[in-house]
Amino acid sequence: MTETAALPSVAWRRADILRLAVFAVLYSVAAHGALLFLVLPSGAALIWPANGVFVAAFLMSPRSQWWAVAALLGVLDLVAELTTGALPLVPALAFTLALTAEAAVAAWLISHFRNGSPTCNRRADVHALLLWGCIVVPAGAAVLPALTMHAWFGSEILRAWWWWTVADGLGVLVVTPLLLVWGRRLKDFVAPMPPSKWAELIGFFVALVLVTRFVFIHANPEGAPLATYSYLPFLLLLWITMRFGLRAATLASFALAAVALWYEGQAGGGIDSVGEGLVALQAFLLVLAGANLLLAATLAEREEAGRLLDESRKRMELALEGADLGLWDWECDTGLAAFNPRWAEMLGYDLAELDPGARTWEDLLHPDDTAQ
Numbered sequence: 001m002t003e004t005a006a007l008p009s010v011a012w013r014r015a016d017i018l019r020l021a022v023f024a025v026l027y028s029v030a031a032h033g034a035l036l037f038l039v040l041p042s043g044a045a046l047i048w049p050a051n052g053v054f055v056a057a058f059l060m061s062p063r064s065q066w067w068a069v070a071a072l073l074g075v076l077d078l079v080a081e082l083t084t085g086a087l088p089l090v091p092a093l094a095f096t097l098a099l100t101a102e103a104a105v106a107a108w109l110i111s112h113f114r115n116g117s118p119t120c121n122r123r124a125d126v127h128a129l130l131l132w133g134c135i136v137v138p139a140g141a142a143v144l145p146a147l148t149m150h151a152w153f154g155s156e157i158l159r160a161w162w163w164w165t166v167a168d169g170l171g172v173l174v175v176t177p178l179l180l181v182w183g184r185r186l187k188d189f190v191a192p193m194p195p196s197k198w199a200e201l202i203g204f205f206v207a208l209v210l211v212t213r214f215v216f217i218h219a220n221p222e223g224a225p226l227a228t229y230s231y232l233p234f235l236l237l238l239w240i241t242m243r244f245g246l247r248a249a250t251l252a253s254f255a256l257a258a259v260a261l262w263y264e265g266q267a268g269g270g271i272d273s274v275g276e277g278l279v280a281l282q283a284f285l286l287v288l289a290g291a292n293l294l295l296a297a298t299l300a301e302r303e304e305a306g307r308l309l310d311e312s313r314k315r316m317e318l319a320l321e322g323a324d325l326g327l328w329d330w331e332c333d334t335g336l337a338a339f340n341p342r343w344a345e346m347l348g349y350d351l352a353e354l355d356p357g358a359r360t361w362e363d364l365l366h367p368d369d370t371a372q
Contacts, residue, residue, distance in 0.1 A: 016065060020072060023057040027073045030175070031080035034261075046281055047257055048167040050077065051103060052175025055133055058107030059117045059176070060183055066104065074100040094148040102141030102168065106133045119184075120177045121246055121300035126293055133176060134169035134290075141168070166282045173289050174257045178250040201244055205255060208236045212256055216263040230284060237292045242299065249296035253289040260285060 030050040054077075057069045074096055081092040109132040111117055118125035139161075146161035193201075215230045233256055241249040260281060330337045337360060344354055347364060354360050 012065075016061070019061065020057075020065070020068060023053060023060075023069070024072055024076060026179075027053045027057070027076050028080065031077055032084060035080060035084045045163065045167045046261055047170040047174065047285065048164075049171045049175045049257075050080075051099060051138075051168040051171035052173075053171075053179065054099065054103035055107050055110075055172050056176045056179035056183075058103060059111060059180065066107075070100050070104055073103075088152070091148050091152050095145055098141045098144045099168075102137055105141075106137040106172065109137065118180065120180050120250070120293070120297055121304065123294065123297045123301060126177075126297045129172065129176065130290065133172035138165045138168040138172075166286070170257070170282060170285055170289070173286070173293065174253055177293055178254045181247050181250050197244075201240070201248060204236060204240050204243075205252065208233055208240070208252060208255060209259055211236060212259040213263075216260065231288070234288050234291070237288060238295065241292055241296045245303075246296045246300045249292055253292050256288060257285055 027050055030053050034045060034048055034050055054069075054073055057073060058066055061069050077099055078092055078096040081087045081095060082089065087095065110128045113128045113132070114125055118128060120126060120129070142161045142164035145164045146155075146157050149155040149160040150157045212233045215232060237249070237252050237256065240252045329339075339354055339360075344350060349364075
């Protein structure tokens, strides 16, 4: 009789169940909300935030639990499409199948090329998210929904494919980084914030909402082509990102998309007939949210590099202090020199008495010893 090796059992912790429950609630809210703004028979949507929740759920869960994520959120997606009355059963099944496969493949590719779940605090993380989650995988997954929309509603295949691709890509761009970043401990963001900085942050978010509302409601009534000054919110996005970092940047992009989505719902998508108006809104969000996320990741990467460099310098100083060594450093291009306190002490001086120059050593020598 041959012995069969037992497969390792996957233990579900309370945190795993809680995380899955939270994503189930987030997905239900995102799916039901987005379906209210779906433009039929074209099937067009400005953004599909449920796809961003789906991808984040995969990325933040262990690989051994991906089957549960796919099953639960897939069922919730089908329920949302059927209960809202937006789609009949056959198109709903096709859409759910495409969306589930899309989120799983995108998450696998992103985690594969980033050796784990990305944190969005590095440019490489954002590049992987943009390439696989926002462009390549949505474009491939959009084929089945486009064919379904053509067969069931008579939609143009190319146009339906384009809207599915961009809407799902925007969902990943806006929602996934928000969940990945805010899914970590909040104390790293909340603790260092004094009341004055909180007031400044809230003020800029209010300004962002008001300016975005002006752009959509007053500057571009009834879905008119976006004017040049429509990109005024980008200035506020940049300021929020540079002042408050990655967490605030993802939240600001989400707020911008939420206002745009609300505008679409209030004005029938901001267009009398689905066409250039929707494309302009999607381009607006792609440019602003994408550029803002890349800037935030670049700043976070530089901040992390500076922190590591500072830690390395402090370790070096401690090592030199422990070894009781004097140290000097000469910059050949500028002629400046730096001395540590022990170097000055060994020569019988205080560090403040020494000029930061390369000739300081020569100036300290006795004239009779200079030649030697």
